[in-house]
Amino acid sequence: MRFSTFIGSALMAVALGAPVRAQDVPCGGSFSGFVNGLEDEAISMGFDSASVARFFSGVQQSPSVLKADQRQGIFQDPFITFSRKLISQSRLDKGRQLAGRYSDVFARIQQDYGIAPGVLLAFWAFETDYGAFQGDFNTLNALVTLSHDCRRPELFRPQIFAALQLFENGDFNPSTTTGAWAGEIGQVQMLPKDILENGVDGDGDGHVTLKTSAADALLSGAKMLSNLGWRPNEPWLQEVELPDDLNWYDTGLHDTKTVAEWEQLGVRGRNGPLDDARLDASIIIPQGRRGPAFIAYPNFRVYFEWNQSFTYVLTAAYFGTRLEGAPVYDAGNPEPGLSGAQMKSLQSKLQARGYDVGEVDGILGSGTRDAVREVQRELGMPADAWPTADLLNRL
Template sequence: MPVIVFSIPSIKSPLNIRSLQAVIVAFSVLLLIHPAEASNPQFGECISRMKDQARSEGISDKTIQQVLGKARYLPRVIELDRRQPEFTQTFANYFGTRISEERIQRGRELLTRHRELLRQIERESGIPAQFLVSFWGLETNYGGFFGDFRITDSLATLACDPRRSGYFTQELLNAMRIVDAGDIAAERMIGSWAGAMGHMQFMPSTFLRYARDIDGDGRRDLWGSIPDAMGSAANFLRQLGWVPGLNWGQEVRLPSSFDYSLAGRDQMMSYAEWQRLGVAAISGASLGPAEQKAALLVPSGHQGPAFLVTQNFHVIMRWNRSEFYALSVGHLADRIAGAARLHRMPPVETIKISREQVRQLQRDLLALGIDAGEADGVLGSATRKAISRFQQRTQRIADGHLDAALLVAIREAANGVMQQMVE
């Protein structure tokens, strides 16, 4: 914070006491009128430019003053933006913390409580009620926690940070448009550090495109109106391409001789083709319509559960680009609707693999002539495919699953190649 120096007069006389009081009042007014400029000059300059941009895009002076006139720089937001988990998360860990009996039971209670509303939305949109409740449960624990950041301050902080300024500037302007439209007052716009808001954690751009006024009060209120939140989520999913009448997927049983190199989101085959390969529904019934396309996922490798996932699974991933998240949404929806737990639970893995180890793994695979994509420390689909290719080369089960032993084997193989190059 910049140092502001005032000359403080002697306070021996009543006149000087009044002078001191005047200085204190002036300083307080300075902080109230120019909070951004007083606490962070660069932030203040950025906010001044943002005011000009907001005016040029038709945002009212009243909203500009309410939002940017009171904007606060939040160092904590920058800390959270820079922080990445030190260790990669296993499916067992992710799934186990999100699919609890308490969350399942609460979801069933809310499905019953809001049945009339949810069924009406389902008739209009084609989105099954249990999926809306499942998203609700995973996003905010059924409205239990929206986040505790003032959205406009979070977005202003990120908009004035060079790392992703362009994206967050647009989200801040969109948040101001929401305030301008009268959907919510700026001070009530509370959410996550990154700007996600309300029961379903919409970003402002998502809000503007997909939020709907279902309860008819003239406002799209995703904080205080469950009808608006559920109807908006259904509208979003429908526009993302949800296919009515099609489930997200199902757990399946694989034959002992299965070729795991066929697993992966991008390898869609018909149920008839999967059945010819020996893939069977857990129930023993038919997988479904013979022509229906699906992909096979084995998020814990060959020792864990296997899933055939449909186009609607890919729609869920357009909401959140995580296979673990989409699998959790699908399974929680099934459980809320009364289904049993997984037939084969993911094995608990106690070993932790750091992001730096994954980065080294990606470099090692490249040294072996196997492209794993950018060495970013993220164990994504490209890296899993590269692991599968290494497993095939070395006569292992090619399930693309990484454990500590495989990590060591790949490191040793890469060291061997580099040693040969030196010699």
Template structure:
């Protein structure tokens, strides 16, 4: 009977995999045929001619257009980096240890004092605490020390001609032309990240057009050279994303042993009063009486054995700044540390699966009918959600963190 059941499972799995492959092939062919009609991934000179026409049609001066286009080159390395993004294959522990180091903490506190008057003005106007801006500034460029080494116009042009996100980056490339026209970007010397962000807080051209601000009063917006300009511009960007003035964003907590881990995770928010009833309490303080009805989510960036945080509504702004869960939790934690919080507690969380193991897990989950999104070896939101569901189904702690034990169990389960 067991042999028959096993055979049925193998036949079912093979049939499912054949079906998945057939659908994948059809979708690829459909995508390929659709791309034939897209005006992207064309010879770079043809792309530049196309962008010239669009820029002139938007009223950008012919002199500026010619200057920008003549300084735009195709950068093959940008496409390679766009496909890899290795930083987001790290665990929270590894990424936060690397990002929230003593150098950044010491310098962050130093800059809080140096630009105290500007930070106080921002606080009075918007209720954004300095440590939040400091965290983004430090995470993005080490306070302006590491702004990238890719020619900005060439990076944007390369991505605009790549079919993956051509429409988005065409808009950014045209916005960059307007920055050149406004003397906010040097077409020859401006450098930044491979994805086209530049300046001390690494913003895209469209964001700079909308929020670029003169923080030092010299009549110019120079985000690559002026810390004050970068600080004020960051504040304007954060405000635009919906920051709630004078409210907390992220708080480390202690969780009772009886807690059901399936209650954790983004999208499962509860009032603070309810979390307290479930045995959750702040690690270094106590809940404020005025916040007991505030909604919050328990997040476990590295599973139930790792650090535990309550994410408040203002944490959404971190996710809007960068939609990587890893980046956002690290930046929010960084802001806490700048403000004097202790390093997080941890019981020795399981290491992150390596790229090959993560791909293997994604393929298994995909074959079982779970939506993991793109099979890329990266622990994204859809993979986390799929892991949580199968953990619940199998009786594992449902913390959305894939372990080698879970992977090995699934491999045996399918054998």
């Protein structure tokens, strides 16, 4: 579910030459009038008028999509809790079974893109439970509804014209294509523009059908990761053991050192040696210095182009290593985190001290983590970016 795609997708209207007249059609107001404006815009882009009429003929506003959008939340559970919810033995077994069933597809992915099977299997599992639950929102209705809504129409509107191009290609049915509430389609949940740019006909039937063809979905997902910057045949994540005297302020994605430099500081692989000593890497301690610890290689950052939730990204990356044979991580004994109410109190206190935490929402996002790390150092505490009751009391 690649929400970050929407930011880049907003540029598509310019690339497609959207006219000023059509762009003047405002969000909100009459839904039918808005659709008429989209039709005019599509025709001015060069789409066939009869095709445009067929594409938009049955579109309807979807209240259920608006409800889903307004209640969406990021993954708020801490890593240990979240990962234990999403990763089960049955999911591991299913992934390994599918790795065997589609061994030819994964061999092609490895050869063409240098991406290990576990990476795609993890996305496949988390996005749709290996294709079992792909979403039942009508995709066109969802995209037009979200474009008509005035919260962030510029993020969704370009996806409509990408879907129209897929329709003209024979790979999208406006009446029957369904998926997630935000417009993602198929077994690995890709947006229409991503499908246009990265779609692969993996099974050779002449179409890119991510809903019904695992080969199409997996190869398309692999191509997208490659285009997002995946470095072929390089690692992405590895569990590590950390020395007690590590400077905890140096942990987190804000700081990178070479693997060799981390080794000089006493970082060791928990289940084997670290990878290429020349690679840049960061140390991740999602629940502080007493919890699990990982070294994140450059490919780990590509995950954030797929989903911007830190907890989701780390869990997906870790699950990929499990599918490649890594053992269960050492959970350690992290200090208890804060409740939602406590987190809001902490954020308010940090704001009062001049730190930018973004919205006071009770969510441990990147801004709050950065602020926690800074104030911990200011107070002479281990700066591991994990907010605790002790920190809250000191503030």
